[in-house]
Amino acid sequence: MSTNLDDELHMLTETVARYVANRSDGKANSEDGWKELAELGWLYLPYPEEVGGLRLGTAGVSAVMQGHGRGLLATPYLPFAVMAGGVLARCPRASQTLAAVMEGTQRVAAAFVVGAAPTQVAQAADDGWRLAGACDHVLAVDEADAVLALARIGASDETGLFVVRTDAPGVTVEPHLLPDGRRAGRVGFDDVAVAAADRLDDDGGVETLLREVETEALLAAAADNLGAMQVLYEQTLDYAKLRRQFGRPIGSFQSLQFRLVDMWIKLDEVRSLVSSAAGAEDRQEAGALAIAAWIQSVWSGRLIGEEAIQIHGAIAMTDEHAVGRYVKRILVNELVFGAPERHFSRYRSMR
Template structure:
């Protein structure tokens, strides 16, 4: 396998890196995080101008038809710069539309930056079980009525349209009977409660009360959205692995710089062998995470759903282990400074912590990996 990135991929990454360095400084990010909306229209416009919103959209809808591997270099730089704009939520929504089929006009709007999306897949009782859906979609006179509540919807309040999973038939935890709908956030009966998360991003709890939707709001075929949901969340998990990789690279570099400049007993603390060993261990975790993040991005293009599930869960688990180790070691090596808001490493650590908990933590993905075909042989667990 060729692990070298293409020239176009490196150009995207370089453009993002230069923008983050020039215009998305630590102080600029802090102002955005504490603004009323928690995002920046100017930053979003720049992402659009750089082609980031068009990257994952099919060429037929004005995009570049970028793969998950193309997205890896983008997410890596966004993670390095701790960018808080609703990019992940939007590209996950676009992936759901691409996978489910239909709504090409929405993908066109995403490509030119006119529409932000959010995926309302989780509920308070479901944790990481995508099939545990209490929200209902009732067919009525050729249309649908949605009732229910979605929890911790990433950038739900900043989205123009929501991708909402709802149960149109079956029991609450059945994979069959789930439908996916496009719901404009301004639709009557949609109530959105916005809040800031630990890492400075935004999420929302969203309640749907007798929300009337036309039949055209349905994505794909009624009752068959499970495969689309699972694919979309795997795609998001692969992108989170890439974002974590960028954040780990940044916090590793910051820690190394700190060890070179912080002196104790008349010498930089980086000269102490015990600390050098800890940095070496951090580097090993980082490189193993890099390999798994790349593999997950490659396997997202696999036509074998079982292979995709197995690889993405393996990557999310291994990257989750790595980000815990790298983040915790970085905080300890920074000393008391490592947990103060005045130090960028503290914010990288917060983001890494949230990435571990988003779209399935280590325990969830370990169990999912074990449950895939081929793990157990000859009847042995």
């Protein structure tokens, strides 16, 4: 990595930190929040220069995502920019949609689940396709202008990629809250007419494309977890130094010291893997590191979250206290992107 890129990355990291520090105004989920990301240029980060993106790539995405975790931002950067955008950026036919996504004028949700086969079916019709089926837990789908959907083509094993506007006839969106306060929803397709031009893939190659996008999504999710557990660790360490019981700070008790040290190590393991995955030059190695980073972020996140609550004691059981919000963030991430064991075979195939 050249020094120039290192400098740019450093600047980005500082901008992210400032942005996160300044926004406790609750507009993370609003139109304004997305506009701000667009104005900051972050919607260009995940894509290569050839398609109009910025060259900071996964390292840049990772910095933005750590900020999302740290600040518990609900802006759907991961599903919209990394996942849906990641698919668009790999489909030459989608260049106009991608341009609108990068500008922030069009918001596309990702109606597919990492590691799962599509549940929608597309049948060929005279003027294009008819789409049927539904996808659950699509992140921030109620904010989206369109969805990027996967569908099985007829009775074949083939998978096709489709962009469908959420206001198209036959599309239904049923939003629900996630346990951490973010939003998701079920998007249903009831015999929805899709123009031939809105199928993005040429025949074949979709599997490889999806694996690449999913790998980037898992690394981004690991970075989100990293940002969140960093805060949990820092807050717990500070609390252990301040909180006094039995006439001394609880952090002076060795049983808690050892547990805090283990939290610090678990945090460092994630940080090391996320950083290596984002910096790796070799594609294969970067992929394996990204999956490992995600898996380790879940293991570390569970331990750090549970220990943060235990060491804080009853105060962390309150709805008002921040610890619970971070714990829920990491838990929801895990359930959305898949528990470690679900990714073991993917890891083995990539190393």
